[in-house]
Amino acid sequence: MKKKTKSYKYFFRNMGLLFPFFLIIVFLISIFMPERSFSEKENRVLASKPDATVSSLISGQFEKKYDTYVNDQFPLRDMWVELKAGADLLMGKTRSNGVYLGKDGYLLEDFTPPVPEHLNATTEAMTSFAKAHSDIAQYALIAPNAVNILKDKLPAAAPVKDQNVYMDELFSTLEQNGISCIDVRNTFRQNTNHQLYYHTDHHWTTQAAYFAYKDAASKMGLDTSVCSYEQFPVTGSFQGTLSAKSGFRSHEKEDIYVFLPKSDTPAHVVNYVDEQKKTASFYAVEQLNVRDKYAMFFNGNHPLVRISTPIKEDRTLLVLKDSYANCMIPFLAPHYRNIIMVDPRYYYDDLEELIQVENVQEILYLYNANTFFSDTSLEMTLSPQ
16 A cells, blocks of 8 residues: 555656646647637537626626636647546546546436526426416426436435425426426336436436336326337447546447337428428437437437427427437327427527417426526526517
């Protein structure tokens, strides 16, 4: 043990001697390397250099934004994230950038409790909207995250806040105001022998989405016998955003499965409205050739997508959603002549007008809990314009 400690001392002492040279190299790279707008590895937009205004300097917002900018645009950022994760492991740390290095190969994103005023604003917008549209059946499926269902995979004594406290309160409030909640937590806890979440990504798997669909069907009056499914792997080289974000398990790859109908089903048309593109498939297989392979489901996220299926029953469903919905919507398609998918993070048009034009009879809020509790765009979309 002493020899090992001594070797670490020599290692860090030598690193200290080399540190000035690293700074010079980083400085030179920063001069010639262009600013990046998007990180393919982390699948997110990177901060750009903020403008310095009198108000932003006085309020302190410029300093905060500039810190974020420097962090996002740091030269060779992806390499440094992996090096930091390796150093953290040497020192016994199992958490990096809000991601825990869990058991059995799982990376689990930490849960950050919602800001009370933001959550209250979203909840009030939903309940007010429900009262204003009492003639429309409304449902909410807020999916638990892996940190909730797979607590046994967390490192020992990980200080994670209980997501269930906030979910219970949310569901109670929504139910009291006419929104039927689809709580999938018990179903998930009873099926942890299946892979419900990816090891390297924050999304649920298609298997988990299928379990959620079955629970939703019982609440929404859908006959699940109209279609049966068979699983097929479409890639074995998926590496999710939690790996990129944390630096942990940076070389691990895993499978993505799709559920395809065992028998013929009515043909459907998927219309990406803003992009003016139509297709006959829920899946963009070309996305399997890039890093963000989860984007194969509906080719990623879009402001507005219209799905038309020529079935006898004339039902129209509006889905207000995040990316968790993308692998579940194909299960709902055989039950509705029209499904309108709206992602409030990118949608800026009048929702009231859309509801009237599309003759919406049902609304489903379909989010994962982490996004629902942190995002404020839903409140803005539901509020009168």
